[in-house]
Amino acid sequence: xxxxxxxxxxxxxxxxxxxxxxxxxxxxxxxxxxxxxxxxxxxxxxxxxxxxxxxxxxxxxxxxxxxxxxxxxxxxxxxxxxxxxxxxxxxxxxxxxxxxxxxxxxxxxxxxxxxxxxxxxxxxxxxxxxxxxxxxxxxxxxxxxxxxxxxxxxxxxxxxxxxxxxxxxxxxxxxxxxxxxxxxxxxxxxxxxxxxxxxxxxxxxxxxxxxxxxxxxxxxxxxxxxxxxxxxxxxxxxxxxxxxxxxxxxxxxxxxxxxxxxxxxxxxxxxxxxxxxxxxxxxxxxxxxxxxxxxxxxxxxxxxxxxxxxxxxxxxxxxxxxxxxxxxxx
Numbered sequence: 001x002x003x004x005x006x007x008x009x010x011x012x013x014x015x016x017x018x019x020x021x022x023x024x025x026x027x028x029x030x031x032x033x034x035x036x037x038x039x040x041x042x043x044x045x046x047x048x049x050x051x052x053x054x055x056x057x058x059x060x061x062x063x064x065x066x067x068x069x070x071x072x073x074x075x076x077x078x079x080x081x082x083x084x085x086x087x088x089x090x091x092x093x094x095x096x097x098x099x100x101x102x103x104x105x106x107x108x109x110x111x112x113x114x115x116x117x118x119x120x121x122x123x124x125x126x127x128x129x130x131x132x133x134x135x136x137x138x139x140x141x142x143x144x145x146x147x148x149x150x151x152x153x154x155x156x157x158x159x160x161x162x163x164x165x166x167x168x169x170x171x172x173x174x175x176x177x178x179x180x181x182x183x184x185x186x187x188x189x190x191x192x193x194x195x196x197x198x199x200x201x202x203x204x205x206x207x208x209x210x211x212x213x214x215x216x217x218x219x220x221x222x223x224x225x226x227x228x229x230x231x232x233x234x235x236x237x238x239x240x241x242x243x244x245x246x247x248x249x250x251x252x253x254x255x256x257x258x259x260x261x262x263x264x265x266x267x268x269x270x271x272x273x274x275x276x277x278x279x280x281x282x283x284x285x286x287x288x289x290x291x292x293x294x295x296x297x298x299x300x301x302x303x304x305x306x307x308x309x310x311x312x313x314x315x316x317x318x319x320x321x322x323x324x325x326x327x328x329x330x
Contacts, residue, residue: 125155132157134288137295146172146294147287157288164194164217165287166226167207169294170233171197174305179203185215192217204306206232224258224281226290227265230297233306236264248279255281270296 128138138155141147146169150156171177179196181203188198198215201207206229210216242263245251254262262281265271270293273279285293 137291140295141291160220160284161290167201168197187214220284228261231261250278
């Protein structure tokens, strides 16, 4: 009996130990309860892979936009550079005293801004842009009706100014007075649009012919001749001291008739020297260059009008033996 009781006690102890081991193992394998609902509703958030893909797509789109913007800026820059290069290399700047540093940078050498009240008509010229150094001057002469366009949509800034064009500009600046004088020039037709201007300019002593009977209206006008015509318009006394011309390396090429006038024009900053130290007196002037000169000149003569009592100049004919091709000063 005693042995039976011991055996029963051992079996009971073994059963209890086994039960405790199973319970412990079950507790260790069960996940900890965090108290948080981990259920994810489908479609409410991106998986990490999707998020990375979305960021990459957005980045590519941004890069593409930036690349597009950069390309647009580059194109705009090239267009601006092309405009400036065109200005710098155009014939209106080459050798134009009133263009000076424009030769170097495609901008007005004197920084002349577009006129504050620039005429809208100037903007209608396809060959005159707001970025051009001569834009303000072209707007000014257009508004004042001093220089007409070559066509309704082109001004021709790089084209040479002709003798009759400048005569017309000065005639209009004077108010287009009545002309009673006779036409002395055989090459200025009575029905020419510029006839009154040329005859008036001759009658008040602003211009002379290339000969006693010819004016050569369509010849390009030299820069020294422009100075002479402007000085005569104002009635300015020719400068007796022309030492300011000695600063130009080509001063010796200025014809005698124009030295006093050119010295006056330089002193009044109507005509300026080129970046290379020359004034190029016998070079032709472009329409843009003359527009710039007239913009400077007009305020000087607001109350001055040449008198018909003036004598026509007699010293404009180049003397015999002077440089070939310069048969006249204007």
